Amino acid sequence: MDNIPSFTATENLNRVLMDENAKHLIVEGPMDLPIYSELIELLKDIHNIQEPPLVVFGGGKEKIIKFLQEEDVDNAKVILDMDFDNPDDNFGFDNIYSLRKYSIENYAFDELVLVNLISHLLRVNPDDVRGVFNLDELRQHWFDSLSTTIPVVYYYQKIFAGEKSKWSNAFINRGGSDWRLCTEQLERIRLEILEEMTITQEQCEEAYAGTFCDGVCPSVAFPGKILLESLHRYLREYCNAQRAGAYSTINSKNTLLLQLIGKLVKNDELEGIILNAVA
DSSP, X not given: OOOOOOOOHHHHHHHHHHOTTSOEEEESSTTHHHHHHHHHHHHHHHHTOSSOOEEEXXXXXXXXXXXXXXXXXXXXXXXXXXXXXXXXXXXXXXXXXXXXXXXXXXXXXOHHHHHHHHHHHHTSOHHHHHHHOOOHHHHHHHHHHHTTHHHHHHHHHHTSOOOTHHHHTOOOBOSTTOXXXXXXXXXXXXXXXXXXXXXXXXXXXXXXXXXXXXXOOHHHHSOHHHHHHHHHHHHHHHHHHHSTTTTTTOOSHHHHHHHHGGGXXXXXXXHHHHHHHHO
């Protein structure tokens, strides 16, 4: 049995330089690579893309930007996560395209992306799901729980340059199978970070508004990897309430994401970004 080839980020970037005649799409990490590869495969057939690029990962935003600054690259385009950056900032390169949400996972928080999965799980017509299903309750809860936390972690990462693991690895859901976020845990994180930075909530909110003038929207501006657990639990409760055991085939947020990858192109914004990057 032959081993499947695998490459490091550095090897991938060297491949871009060495194979000047091939088109490449550089994404951030190894988990992004199969997601974008699958989405491009789908879009290739839909939009008759004749020469789809080879997708490689470059080891994160900073490493990719440094690579572009040091090398003359005209055979690759780049898609970066928005993170806490202004999505209109292309870092001085016309071949960089930014997501307009924190990460690729955030595009799962879209009724159009979820409808067909729910239809399969409940064994009903997708049109019937579209008529009643929405994420309004979930989005409102996320806003109520995270609207004061997001400006603080934004300041901590972008201005204070703090240690990301102090908040990004925290489990923020309530106990058991509750889809709601734990406000006590979020408040503890917020206060600890403010104490470390020795600044006020108001200073964080002012700085955040300077970059994101549309205000706080957690489904856009908070890491999708963290919120996927809440979405997973919400869908489990919703589907099982419609039909007992309907959600039993999806046992984790990772399983949910695998089910949704091919459906992410139903989000028009994401489809447009990818098409621009592969054109």
